[in-house]
Amino acid sequence: MRGASADAYAATAGALTGAGDPATVARDLFGVADLLRAEPALRRVATDASIDGEAKAGLLRQVLSGKVSDLGLAVVTIAVAQRWTASRDLADALERLGVVAVATSAGGDAARLEDELFAFGQVVKDNPELRDALSDPARSRDDKSRLLADLLGDKVLPATVALVQQSLSGSYRTVGAALADYQKVAAEVRDQGVATVRVARPLSDGDRQRLADALSRNYGREIHLNVVVDPSVIGGIRVETGDDVIDGTVSSRLDEARRRLAG
Structure with a gap:
């Protein structure tokens, strides 16, 4: 999300720290996100910047009263009082906050x-x-x-x-x-990054930890490894972290050699 929606998401996220069961709040937020996607008229009103924020919050209270938890309702009413760049961003934000709540519940x-x-x-x-x-x-x-x-x-x-x-x-x-x-x-939620690692054979616990430590030092935060065993890489390792790719696989070196010979 960008612009006003990014600010709106940040303002709404703070409400998740309130008292309540995170798993229940997640179900509430997922349900409201689904409702907004299924009801275009409600979504347009909930994201209409020309309507007073408290008026929109009051409408959502009427629609959701008794159907969601107190904390879930609090998050939604704070969200609809914000300014969103696109109408779809509100439902997307509520879904994302639901994922945050689920992760917290773990x-x-x-x-x-x-x-x-x-x-x-x-x-x-x-x-x-x-x-x-x-x-x-x-x-x-x-x-x-x-x-x-x-x-x-x-x-x-x-x-x-x-x-x-x-x-x-x-x-x-x-x-x-x-x-x-x-x-x-x-x-x-745990202030981590994610790296996908492709190797020809499973990494030992020691190798896995050394790689995680090296990546954590490089990116300045802990990195969670997704290890994929892929025999087609033949040997070596390929690491994808966001848009960064480190390809040290034998298969990539062979492909490069073939391209040079063909050229």
């Missing part, structure tokens, strides 16, 4: 949450049938939700289930894209 399992989101994202990426089922417009969201519930069961954290289910909202191009962004938000 507590000491926050690192596990990040790992599980990445792992399930890889499952979706590597299984075309599952990917097609989750993107099929002919299947209802409830149907897709049941499919995910059957797949996840009680194997993962409740926070992971909540975010995987939210990835079906349609606010991202794909479920995989949603999960990747949710993991980044979860990392940011």
Whole structure:
């Protein structure tokens, strides 16, 4: 988000520090984000800069009273009182704050949450049938939700289930894209960055820690590693951190050699 929406998001985020169950607040915010996306008239009124902020807050109180928690309602009313660059930004901001609340609810399992989101994202990426089922417009969201519930069961954290289910909202191009962004938000809650590491063979615990330490020194904050074992890299390592790419794989060096020979 940029401009007024970035300021509005920052102003609203402060409300999440209030007393309340983070998991409950997350469900509230996800629900309101879905409502705003489904009701264009309500969304236009909630983001109309010509309408007094308190009037908009009062409208949302009437619509949501008794349906969401006190803290959830407080966050929403603060949000609608802000100025948003685009009407869609309000729903996107509430969804993002919901992800922050879910990550907070994970507590000491926050690192596990990040790992599980990445792992399930890889499952979706590597299984075309599952990917097609989750993107099929002919299947209802409830149907897709049941499919995910059957797949996840009680194997993962409740926070992971909540975010995987939210990835079906349609606010991202794909479920995989949603999960990747949710993991980044979860990392940011712990003031971390995220790096995707591709190697031909699993890293030992020692190598993994040394790499994490080196990246943390380089970026000035802790880095959470997503390690992907990919035999096609042959050897070496490829590290992607945001827009930065360090490619020291054997396969990349072979490709470069082939290009030079062809030239």
